Amino acid sequence: MVTGAASRRVSPTNGSADAREAALKARTVRIWSVVHTWSSLISTLFLLLLCITGLPLIFHHEIDELLGYDPKPEIVQPGTAKRSIDEIARTALAHDPGRVLQYILWDKDEPGTIIAFTNSKVDGDPDATTLRAYDAHTAKPLGSVGGGPMLIFLKLHVDMFAGQPGKLFLGAMGFLFLIAIISGVVLYWPFTRRLSFGTLRDKSRRIAWFDWHNLLGAITIAWALVVGATGVINTLAEVMLNQWKANELADMVKPYAGKPPPVHLASLDTTLDKARKTAPGMNVSFVAFPGTPFTSSHHFAVFMRGDTPLTSRLLKPVLLDGETGEVSDARDLPVYLKALLVSQPLHFGDYGGMPLKIIWALLDVMTIVVIGSGLYLWIVKRRKHRSHAIAGQPLLQPSE
Amino acid sequence: MTAARKPRTSASWRTVYGGPLLLGVLSIAGLLSALFSEGAGRYFSWLALGAPVALTAWFFARRRRG
Numbered sequence: 001m002v003t004g005a006a007s008r009r010v011s012p013t014n015g016s017a018d019a020r021e022a023a024l025k026a027r028t029v030r031i032w033s034v035v036h037t038w039s040s041l042i043s044t045l046f047l048l049l050l051c052i053t054g055l056p057l058i059f060h061h062e063i064d065e066l067l068g069y070d071p072k073p074e075i076v077q078p079g080t081a082k083r084s085i086d087e088i089a090r091t092a093l094a095h096d097p098g099r100v101l102q103y104i105l106w107d108k109d110e111p112g113t114i115i116a117f118t119n120s121k122v123d124g125d126p127d128a129t130t131l132r133a134y135d136a137h138t139a140k141p142l143g144s145v146g147g148g149p150m151l152i153f154l155k156l157h158v159d160m161f162a163g164q165p166g167k168l169f170l171g172a173m174g175f176l177f178l179i180a181i182i183s184g185v186v187l188y189w190p191f192t193r194r195l196s197f198g199t200l201r202d203k204s205r206r207i208a209w210f211d212w213h214n215l216l217g218a219i220t221i222a223w224a225l226v227v228g229a230t231g232v233i234n235t236l237a238e239v240m241l242n243q244w245k246a247n248e249l250a251d252m253v254k255p256y257a258g259k260p261p262p263v264h265l266a267s268l269d270t271t272l273d274k275a276r277k278t279a280p281g282m283n284v285s286f287v288a289f290p291g292t293p294f295t296s297s298h299h300f301a302v303f304m305r306g307d308t309p310l311t312s313r314l315l316k317p318v319l320l321d322g323e324t325g326e327v328s329d330a331r332d333l334p335v336y337l338k339a340l341l342v343s344q345p346l347h348f349g350d351y352g353g354m355p356l357k358i359i360w361a362l363l364d365v366m367t368i369v370v371i372g373s374g375l376y377l378w379i380v381k382r383r384k385h386r387s388h389a390i391a392g393q394p395l396l397q398p399s400e
Numbered sequence: 401m402t403a404a405r406k407p408r409t410s411a412s413w414r415t416v417y418g419g420p421l422l423l424g425v426l427s428i429a430g431l432l433s434a435l436f437s438e439g440a441g442r443y444f445s446w447l448a449l450g451a452p453v454a455l456t457a458w459f460f461a462r463r464r465r466g
Contacts, residue, residue, distance in 0.1 A: 196415070222427035346435070352445045
């Protein structure tokens with residue numbers, strides 16, 4: 001971020017070769033400086049928001065557990081039969097009268113818990129969706145899921161309570177972050193080429209922060225690029241889902257075009273059985289009810305998952321007739337949705353146990369320091385720029 | 401590592417970008433390993449992503465004062 005007047009840089013140490021190089025590179029450096037400065041400045045405030053709200057979100061599972069927002073199933077004798085899903089669906093609807101079921105989800109890490117999503121309409125406002133956990137063995141309600149303070153952090157992080165426009169805006173800020181990182185990599189050469197990697201000086205506050213900015217920036221490049229890029233991809237989830245619905249899904253449900261939505265829904269247990277037979281060796285991740293954003297107006301979509309860390313993310317939808325429960329079609333998701341599903345853990349950092357979460361948090365804090373120090377260096381540079389311009393002194397040099 | 405404390409007079413692609421590049425490759429490997437393998441991959445990811453953090457702490461511990 002310390003850009004100075006790179007064009008004036010003439011190194012006295014290495015003679016004319018260096019001076020020539022400096023003159024050649026000066027313009028390039030100045031352009032990259034402008035890119036780095038402005039891509040950072042525009043996104044700084046939002047990136048700080050993302051990094052700060054993202055920090056507790058890394059541990060949202062643990063925090064929810066601690067605060068009682070992560071209901072646990074009753075402990076049962078091994079081998080106890082599970083209740084029918086139809087019964088759990090009835091219980092869920094009785095619990096929230098006047099509402100309809102949107103999704104039923106099988107918790108991957110908690111096989112004794114089934115989560116029911118209800119809303120006023122199948123395609124109701126996502127923010128109005130209620131998540132409740134039910135015990136797979138007793139069908140008893142276990143409490144609501146995902147509420148509490150973590151929901152506030154999540155909303156701030158995902159869309160700042162501004163819905164889809166807010167989400168896309170944060171996506172754009174994430175994109176600026178990626179530009180800032182890449183331009184930072186380019187500027188790393190002129191600004192640190194006379195320093196060894198890991199140099200930390202405390203000659204002055206400015207130099208100290210300059211060194212920290214460079215060191216932490218360099219240390220976190222790969223992680224920040226991956227987390228930034230996967231975050232941007234995630235902001236496009238709805239766009240991708242709509243793309244899938246307009247193309248692949250529309251093609252899958254072509255024989256049903258023009259038919260009215262099902263009046264009486266097929267038994268969930270029958271439907272799920274048929275879905276399991278269609279995708280042997282896979283488990284049910286969630287079922288989307290007809291008319292919800294994840295399926296057509298006629299079909300149940302049962303999303304199946306594998307059981308390895310990777311295949312458990314790669315969902316395969318099986319479409320079943322909403323009235324009869326017969327399989328209509330089953331196709332793998334298109335590449336862009338697979339990319340989205342695989343990119344999610346890379347953004348959340350929730351796929352490598354507690355040590356990975358702690359490292360994730362440390363890298364997040366380091367990123368906050370990079371952003372904060374960058375802002376500080378820009379402010380100092382501006383201040384110096386003004387006073388030096390008055391005193392006629394030389395400006396800060398990139399090779400410092 | 402006393403030489404490393406002195407400002408360099410000549411810079412090459414490797415001296416400037418070598419360290420960050422190595423850490424970057426290590427980080428990417430760590431990010432992916434836990435995704436593809438639940439056992440060994442997970443342990444490797446802790447080491448690979450923890451290394452840059454540990455290195456930063458080491459740089460901090462031996463920083464030049466004054």
